[in-house]
Amino acid sequence: MTAGVNAWNAAPFPAQPTATVPVNLINLISVSQATSHAVKVLPFFYSDLTTVERARTVWEAFEENTEGLPDKSRLLVFQQKLKGREAERWWNNKTFKTLKVRFHNHFLSRTADELWGRLHSTKRQKGESIEEWGDRVTDLCDSLDYPDARMRYQQFRRGLNNRRMLAILDSSPARDIPEACEWLMVKDMYRPVDEDDDFEEAAPSKSAAASETPAILKPMADQVKALARSAFVRERREGMEEQGEQRAARSASAALRAADVGGRTVRPPTSYAATAAEERSRAPWYSHG
Structure with missing residues (x-):
C-alpha cells in the first residue's frame, strides 16, 4: 500500500451496472x-x-x-x-x-314527474339513521326546487315506519326537518331498533305508491293503453287471416296431389296394404312370373 495515499481512492471499485426497469412495468x-x-x-x-x-x-x-x-x-x-x-x-x-x-x-336525466314519484314513494330504510333519512328527503326536495319547510317536514314524517318515532313527533313542536331530527336525537332515536312489523305494513303502500300513475301522465297512459289494445286486436285478426290462408293453401295442395298425372289418378294411400297393392299393380307383367 502506498504511504500517504488513501487505498480506497488509489484503487477505486469499478462502476456497477445499473439495473433497468422496463417502462411497461x-x-x-x-x-x-x-x-x-x-x-x-x-x-x-x-x-x-x-x-x-x-x-x-x-x-x-x-x-x-x-x-x-x-x-x-x-x-x-x-x-x-x-x-x-x-x-x-x-x-x-x-x-x-x-x-x-x-x-x-x-x-x-330524471324528469320532474319521476322525481315527484320517487319523493312520494320513498320510505326510510330499516337501520337508516334519522339524520341520513332527513338528508335523503332534503336532497329530493332540493332536486325539485321545493323550498316549503312545512311540506318538506310532511314528506319526512310520511316516510317514517317506526311507530315510536311517529309518536314522539306527534307530541313535539317540530315543524321542519332539522327540528324533527334534533327532537328525535334528544329522545335517543338517532338510529332506533326497528321492528319488522313496521316495515311489513309499509311494504304494500310503498308498492302501491310506486305503481300509481301521476295525474299529469294519466291521459298519455290511457292513450298508450288504447293503442296497445288496438294493436293486439289487429295482430290477432291478421293472425287468424294468415291461418285461414294457410289452411286454404294446404287444401289446394291436397287437391293437386289428387289430380290426374299421365292418365292415372294419384291418391294418398290410406294404409300399408293399399300402398302395397298399388305398387304391385304398377309392376311390369313379366315380374309376376
Whole structure:
C-alpha cells in the first residue's frame, strides 16, 4: 500500500451496472397504485337510495379521481364503489364512454314527474339513521326546487315506519326537518331498533305508491293503453287471416296431389296394404312370373 495515499481512492471499485426497469412495468405499477388510491378515496355509491344531486357529486368525484387511467381500471373502480340491488346491471360495460352515457341517462336525466314519484314513494330504510333519512328527503326536495319547510317536514314524517318515532313527533313542536331530527336525537332515536312489523305494513303502500300513475301522465297512459289494445286486436285478426290462408293453401295442395298425372289418378294411400297393392299393380307383367 502506498504511504500517504488513501487505498480506497488509489484503487477505486469499478462502476456497477445499473439495473433497468422496463417502462411497461413502471406504467403498470403506476396504474395499479392510482387505481388503489381511487378506490380508497371515493365514497360508496348506493344506487337504490341516491338522488340527482348526490349522483352528480359522486360521478364528478369518480371522473376526476380516475382521469388518465385506462378504461378497464376506471370500470374496476366503479364496480368496487357501487352498492345496491341494481349493481350487477352496471358490470357489463365495455368502455368508460358507455358507462358515462348510461349513468347520465339513468341518474342525472330524471324528469320532474319521476322525481315527484320517487319523493312520494320513498320510505326510510330499516337501520337508516334519522339524520341520513332527513338528508335523503332534503336532497329530493332540493332536486325539485321545493323550498316549503312545512311540506318538506310532511314528506319526512310520511316516510317514517317506526311507530315510536311517529309518536314522539306527534307530541313535539317540530315543524321542519332539522327540528324533527334534533327532537328525535334528544329522545335517543338517532338510529332506533326497528321492528319488522313496521316495515311489513309499509311494504304494500310503498308498492302501491310506486305503481300509481301521476295525474299529469294519466291521459298519455290511457292513450298508450288504447293503442296497445288496438294493436293486439289487429295482430290477432291478421293472425287468424294468415291461418285461414294457410289452411286454404294446404287444401289446394291436397287437391293437386289428387289430380290426374299421365292418365292415372294419384291418391294418398290410406294404409300399408293399399300402398302395397298399388305398387304391385304398377309392376311390369313379366315380374309376376
